[in-house]
Amino acid sequence: MGRYSYASxxxxxxxxxxxxxxxxxxxxxxxxxxxxxxxxxxxxKACSAPIDWRALAASLPPAxxxxxxxxxxxxxxRTRLLTLxxxxxxxxxxxxxxxxxxxxxFHSAQQAFQEEALEQADSFALAQGxxxxxxxxxxxxxxxxxxxxxxxxxxxxxxxxxxSPHLVEARxxxxxxxxxxxxxxxxxxTGKLSTKAMPRxxxxxxxxxxxxxxxxxxxxxxxxxxxxKAVLITAYxxxxxxxxxxxxxxxxxxKQMERLPFDTLDPSDALDGLQTRTNFKxxxxxxxxxxxxxxxPSDVLFTEPASSLQSIIETANRLFEELE
Numbered sequence: 162m163g164r165y166s167y168a169s170x171x172x173x174x175x176x177x178x179x180x181x182x183x184x185x186x187x188x189x190x191x192x193x194x195x196x197x198x199x200x201x202x203x204x205x206k207a208c209s210a211p212i213d214w215r216a217l218a219a220s221l222p223p224a225x226x227x228x229x230x231x232x233x234x235x236x237x238x239r240t241r242l243l244t245l246x247x248x249x250x251x252x253x254x255x256x257x258x259x260x261x262x263x264x265x266x267f268h269s270a271q272q273a274f275q276e277e278a279l280e281q282a283d284s285f286a287l288a289q290g291x292x293x294x295x296x297x298x299x300x301x302x303x304x305x306x307x308x309x310x311x312x313x314x315x316x317x318x319x320x321x322x323x324x325s326p327h328l329v330e331a332r333x334x335x336x337x338x339x340x341x342x343x344x345x346x347x348x349x350x351t352g353k354l355s356t357k358a359m360p361r362x363x364x365x366x367x368x369x370x371x372x373x374x375x376x377x378x379x380x381x382x383x384x385x386x387x388x389x390k391a392v393l394i395t396a397y398x399x400x401x402x403x404x405x406x407x408x409x410x411x412x413x414x415x416k417q418m419e420r421l422p423f424d425t426l427d428p429s430d431a432l433d434g435l436q437t438r439t440n441f442k443x444x445x446x447x448x449x450x451x452x453x454x455x456x457x458p459s460d461v462l463f464t465e466p467a468s469s470l471q472s473i474i475e476t477a478n479r480l481f482e483e484l485e
Contacts (some may be wrong), residue, residue, distance in 0.1 A: 294326030373428035408450035
């Protein structure tokens with residue numbers, strides 16, 4: 162009877178609940194580990210809403226407000242109606258209060274109108290400046306980019322330089338590889354949690370994707386907020402290097418950005434298919450990005466198609482280096 166006693170049954174149930182709880186915690190830890198890795202290489206999937214500067218430049222100022230006398234007229238109508246029934250004057254609507262209510266409503270609307278008018282005038286002036294290629298207007302928009310919203314936790318430092326209304330250069334400095342998780346948590350075939358050190362190759366590839374994702378995000382933000390034709394971006398890193406050095410440089414034209422499937426692309430592969438200078442093979446071999454010679458504004462050719470001769474040569478050189 163002891164085998165099937167109430168106490169033994171409760172003990173088995175408690176043990177099973179404990180086991181299920183451990184399995185649930187294991188699944189949650191593995192999912193968090195996977196989500197953290199995905200987050201680090203997904204900065205490019207989000208972007209600010211594009212700004213239609215032409216629409217802002219054509220927008221009209223808000224209509225001015227007027228004193229409506231709504232409460233006063235309503236009180237007057239009620240007074241005349243109630244007087245017909247000889248209602249005592251003490252019970253009639255208070256005209257002074259009605260006038261004060263209209264006045265308060267008008268002043269509140271007037272304040273909102275003034276704030277909206279100032280905001281519209283500021284947006285109009287900024288839009289005019291952007292459409293005229295004014296560098297001060299460009300700098301203001303670039304300053305208002307929220308760097309924290311452009312990157313996973315840890316953020317990035319971005320310096321912008323405006324070369325022309327059609328070309329903006331961005332120099333970014335990302336966090337070092339210390340921002341990456343040193344371990345990977347997965348589930349075993351029995352559902353238990355397995356924690357292992359991240360393989361070196363996976364670690365380097367993740368850091369590479371992390372940096373490339375940030376580069377794509379910066380490019381998306383600039384193209385969304387400004388009517389540029391191209392963005393020149395150079396990423397700097399001191400990770401595994403004696404000093405802060407350029408490790409990736411790319412030129413991304415607007416038409417190229419419009420063709421990229423940001424929700425599904427691999428950041429490293431996407432940049433490798435564009436006009437990009439980096440040494441991914443050496444980076445994987447040494448465990449750190451290798452310094453490169455960054456592009457300069459003179460390398461940006463607006464008349465060339467996306468598959469330009471220079472881009473083909475760059476790609477061919479990279480493939481040749483990987484075959485060596």
